Amino acid sequence: MKITCNEKQIYIYIYIYIYINIKKPRILHQISPYFVFFSFGPFGGHNKILELFIFLQLISMAEEEVQKNESKIPEIVLNSGHKMPALGMGCAAEKLPPVEELTSILVHAMEIGYRHFDTAACYGSEEAVGKAVAKALEIGLIQNRDELFITSKLWITNSHHDLVLPALKKTLETMGLEYLDLYLIHWPVRIKEGANMFNLAEGEVLPFDIHGTWKAMEDCSKLGLTKSIGLSNFSCEKISQLLEHATIPPAINQVEMNVSWQQRKLLPFCKEKRIHVCGWSPLGAYGVLWGSNAVMESQILKDIATSKSKTISQVALRWIYEQGVSPIVKSFNEDRMQQNLQIFDWELTKEENVQILQIPQRRVFRADSFVQENGPIKSVEELWDGDI
């Protein structure tokens, strides 16, 4: 069979396509349309060398663009031996975009360098996170699932020994994943099935069995359904209690942390116990129902940001990172999510750190709704063991 000139050209492009698919899959989706265009000879097949040259130039530009837009996030090693990117993308919002839109937002986050995603059974974003993982694999943004770090959380209607494994299985099913990187007990609290955390009726807060719930978390880890297990919103006292019987120590305690709630008691305690801290609401949940403007409108942060030509959010996030804590920051806006990544190649000075220590301290989210006169939690002091 005689191969014509145009067929030869198509074979060359198919060869390049396969090569890129194997060697540089991250740029494949950017340049796919060019393959079709160039394989059929846009210049009437007269100037094949020129066509190939232009095509190769486009490939190298696409590669440069991907590298330029992708920020590298440092990784930390957890006490479970697994690595975690030191900054995570929060996936909770007062009003979530529809699943497909949120999926595209999260894929874009991966394109610019986010690798760590924080969701929870109660956020309503598990499905979109799972779809974004599938999409990233499909388009070659990542080659393996293990390039991402996915966290989800046990909701408080299920914080009971017998309900943990079914809840994790449901989460995995919703996300279409075989395993999580991290599964957290969302709160040291249990409420009745169907109850609303923000509007709890008398009797809907139930006693929380800390040891039974943790034992079931350990079983999930042993089954390989999650690589690491951890806590969220646990005080020093509650962690101590949990450690009395734990056979696997929690890898993480995810708590509110920002310049206006610096976790001065919890941080040294967790460090001593080798439990890594992740900070939620690192910007004080600016503009959100549960948040405040204490971070984003702090005059101290404003002055530091101006003097360093950084944004307030960058100063707020950098400060958390310098405390050895991993911020979990939410932005679904392209510019702001890019901005929030640019915190790893500069530092705050000693003087700036001293100024940040002057910021008045107040827990933004106290979770008063769990407190009931006749329930198991009788005061916010009891919930936080005095650390408020």
Ligand SMILES: NC(=O)c1ccc[n+]([C@@H]2O[C@H](COP(=O)([O-])OP(=O)(O)OC[C@H]3O[C@@H](n4cnc5c(N)ncnc54)[C@H](OP(=O)(O)O)[C@@H]3O)[C@@H](O)[C@H]2O)c1
């Ligand atoms: N474990 C827990 O109990 C718990 C509790 C709360 C939150 N979390 C996790 O932590 C994540 C983050 O916390 P959060 O959402 O409460 O608060 P946050 O990250 O402190 O603040 C999010 C708010 O700040 C805005 N924002 C983000 N970047 C910005 C920037 N560069 N400049 C100006 N505004 C900016 C966002 O709006 P745009 O999206 O419009 O940019 C959003 O309104 C959550 O998504 C969730 O995954 C966990």
